[in-house]
Amino acid sequence: MKSAIRISLALGAGLVASAGLAQTMGPVTGDVSEGAQLYYDHGCYQCHGYFGYGRQDLNNTGSPFLINEDVFRSFLRARADVAPLLPSTSMPNYPANSLTDEMVQDIYAYIRSMPSNRPETASVPTLQAILRSGERPYRP
Amino acid sequence: MKSSKPAGTPVSNEKPNTDQDHTARVNRRGFLKGAATGAAALAVTPAAEAQTPSAFAASYTAPSYQQMQRDTGLLTPPTEQRAVVRPGSDLMVQVLKDMGVEFVASNNGSSFEGIQESIANYGNPPNVMPEFITCLHEETSVDMANGYGKAQGRPMAAMLHGTIGIQHASMAIYQAFYSGTPMILIVGRDDGFIQAHTANDMAAMIRSYTKWDAQPTTLEECLVALQEAYRQAVTPPTGPTVVVIDMELQKEEARDMVVPPFRPAVIEGVDVSTARTIAQALLDADNPRLEVGALRTPEGVRAAVELAEMTGACTSTAATRGPMSFPQKHPLCGPGANTAYDYVLGLEANSPNLSLQRVTVTSLTESRDGMGVGFGGLRIEGARQREGQNNNNRPAGTLLEIDAEASIPVIMGEVSRLMTNEKRRQIEDRKARHAAANQEAFMTALRAAVEDKKKGWDLSPVSTARIYAELWPLIMNEDWCLASPSSFSSSHHMGLWQHDKPYSYLGGQGAGGMGYGLGACAGAALAARSRGRIVINVQTDGDLNYTPGALWSAVHHELPMLTVMHNNRAWHQELMFIQYLAGVRGRGTDRGHIGTSLRDPFIDYAKLAEGYGMKSEGPIDDPTQLAAALQRGVETVKNGEPYLIDVLTQPR
Known part of the structure; x- marks a missing residue:
């Protein structure tokens, strides 16, 4: 089983690493609204933000672990048997008795549906003001 | 308790104040309005009680005219007839004045009533240098001293009531110790009152996480001890010092005792x-x-x-x-x-x-941890090993x-x-x-930081980056101090703001404990109040709920503190710990919120602040409303009033 997981993860990582195939994302089969609720209930938002922007971004990152549903599911399962017992704020593992395959598909669908939200700096006065402030001379 | 022998003549020109202006910083009209309402309620209550007799009604006696006068502050105590003309506590306050101690923060207690009365009445004007800062919890008193000490690099004082005050304050003392913040802790001791509130060796409870302590037995010793407490606090390793002061010493007649001149600390540099x-x-x-x-x-x-x-x-x-x-x-x-x-x-x-x-608190093991408690930082070898492992700090x-x-x-x-x-x-x-x-x-x-921080700019709940980003244009031309720990809100100021003052950012909690932020920010705002400075407090919701009473102190003392709630409605770090463990154990990753979230009901922080008398608004979950709210907040704070904005945020 572990071998199969490793193969899947390696495949996902390799797909992206080789020849820039990030565009060949797999199909989405889950339910977006169900996925949004699961994303919240299972605490994904804590690190990844409600819309994929957080301490660890998910939103349009091109992460190899999001290349398709199989790789994503394997990633969530991968650490179930190997994670250290000490609590950590690292990515938790999600075994099948916690998140079923169907639930994983729903979460995947939600992640894939996340809207990009990075406005042009030139269109945001606050960001422009911040950049201008950097040009000011030092005042003790 | 031995009484001190009078010697010499007073050094100070300060005279016991008998004609003080009690109206300073007190809204008497408002106070009397409240008193009148209370009196009206009293007048109504007995009549209502008369229809349903109770033990209270039977025993109730209306307050006398003299009592009412005293309670409403209208009675001037006679000044010609004084049992103690020059109480010892006046001299203690004079020592604090000589050392430039601006504030004494305290939740009142009978064991230091002599000093409290002296702060209120001694000197001209009274209640200045030091000013008595009213706190609703001793943890807040010491957190305020911590925030002030970090901002100014010098001590203010906190006053604690016996064993119980020490224990309330102990968490904040622990944090200050690990921050190396200089402060003077004055602990009242009263052997003649509640025995549970006193102890033979009062400072023993906190000795292993304070730098120095003394329990003087005479008034002369007490004055010297307060001076030494200051010197010890500011001399490396800097940290909290303690003087336990018996009630008798505060109340004894000092006659013509001399207040010894203060000698500043001499701190050694390279030869x-x-x-x-x-x-x-x-x-x-x-x-x-x-x-x-x-x-x-x-x-x-x-x-x-x-x-x-x-x-x-x-x-x-x-x-x-x-x-x-x-x-x-x-x-x-x-x-x-x-x-x-x-x-x-x-x-x-x-x-x-x-x-x-300079040496740090880790050098204090031999002298301070006599009981071998072994708090983390006191084990020299262990601490250094960890520093080496974790921070490559050698x-x-x-x-x-x-x-x-x-x-x-x-x-x-x-x-x-x-x-x-x-x-x-x-x-x-x-x-x-x-x-x-x-x-x-x-x-x-800066350009890289701006590109990074604009992620999720328009999304709701509000990104923590946008809070810091929107704040900067509003404060960059002000004299500002970010006094709240920022790690839980992802420290976005580090990339976006310019930290050009010694007090621009006051760092973390010290020992990583919660409940520090609001009190420390209020303390930094004490330092800011007379210096044309404003304090920014990006306040995590979990932290605020330990010591919300500091909101009242900020209002009462007119502190220039803008609190922007980082309200993610949970203790998110703990939530992640629980969820991780659930995942390791292969069960219930959807139940991590149990015991780690602040929902059902959500807390309304704007209303909470309003209840303490603070101007406030929110909750704001629309990021487009944030800048205008922050503008209102900054303007209010610049006018000398604290302000709170509740913002519903992304988790970190």
Whole structure:
């Protein structure tokens, strides 16, 4: 089983690493609204933000672990048997008795549906003001 | 308890105040309005009770005219007939005045009522230097002293009521100890009252996480102990000091006892020979550098700037991580024009050549942890091992365990002596090259930060980055202090703001405990109030709920503190711990919120603040409403009133 997981993860990582195939994302089969609720209930938002922007971004990152549903599911399962017992704020593992395959598909669908939200700096006065402030001379 | 012997004549010109203006900073009209309402309620209550007799009604006696006068503050105590003409506590307060202690924060207690009364009535004007700061919890008192001490690099005092006050305050003392914040803790002791509130060795409970303590037995000893407490607090290793003061000493007649003159602390720096060697190395180097960590006081920061400018050394800074470091936007702060440094001097920071670093609290094991409690930082070897493992914190070069701040003036003296005109020209050229390179490096980092922080800019709940981003244009032309720990809100100020003052950012909690933020920010705002400064508090919701009473203190004392709630409705770090463990155990990753979330019901922080009398608004979950709310908040705070904005945020 572990071998199969490793193969899947390696495949996902390799797909992206080789020849820039990030565009060949797999199909989405889950339910977006169900996925949004699961994303919240299972605490994904804590690190990844409600819309994929957080301490660890998910939103349009091109992460190899999001290349398709199989790789994503394997990633969530991968650490179930190997994670250290000490609590950590690292990515938790999600075994099948916690998140079923169907639930994983729903979460995947939600992640894939996340809207990009990075406005042009030139269109945001606050960001422009911040950049201008950097040009000011030092005042003790 | 022995009484002290009168000796000599008073040094101070301060006279016991008998004609004080009690209206200062007190809204008497408002107070009397409240009293009138209370009186009306009293008048109604007995009538209502008359229909349903109760034990209370049967025993109720209306207050006398004299009682009402006293309760409403209209009765002036007779001044000619005084049992004690010059109470010992007046002299204690005089010592605090002489040392420049601006504030004494306290939740009142009978064991220090002598000192409290002296603060309120002694001196002209009374209740100034020190001013009594009313707190609703001792943890807040000490957190305020912590925030003030970090911002100013000097102590204020907190006053604690016996064993129970110490225990309420202990968490905040622990945090201050690990921050190395100088402060004076005055503990009242009253053997004649509730025995559970007193102890033979009162300071023993906190000895292993304070620097120094004394329990004087005479008034003379007490005055000297307060002075020594100040000196010990500001001398490396800096930290909280304790003076336990018996009630009898506060109340005894001092007669013509002399208040001893205060001698400031003498803090040792490098000797002249060592300074000369360092100065020569700085001047001989083609490309010297100063690694600058956290100095002790603003004077130390100014000295570091002067040394950098004298030698044309580029510098690092720790100003984005805590107080008392090199100004971030100074032209010499940055990597400089050439990163191949041929001599690096560490000022409270590591260097591959020579580091000057003061001793820290880890040096106190032998003297302070007599019971072998073994708190983490007190185990020298363990602490150093961890530092080495986690932070790679041991300097590669020579380490001199000596105070950098006290050393800089000696080094500058030698630099001046060794300087030549030719060297001066070289230094000016180098400074110009460094300035241009550092500005370019700063802008490159700023542009990268802006690109990173705009992620999720328009999404709701509000991103924590947007809070810091929207704040900066509003405060960048003000004298500001970010007093709240920022790690839980992802420290976005580090990349977006410019930390140019010794107090720009006050760093973390010290020992990582919750409940610190609001009190520490209020303490920093105490320091800010008379200095034209404003304090920014990006306040996590979990932290606020430990000591919300600090909101009232901020209102009562008119503190310029803008609180922006980082309201993610949970203790998110703990939530992640639980969820991780659930995942490891293969069950229930959807149940991590149990015991870690603040929902059902959600807490309305704007209403909470309003209940304490603070202007507030929110909750705001629409990011487009944020800038205008922050503008209102900044304007209110600049006018001397605290303000709270509840913002519903992304988790981190």
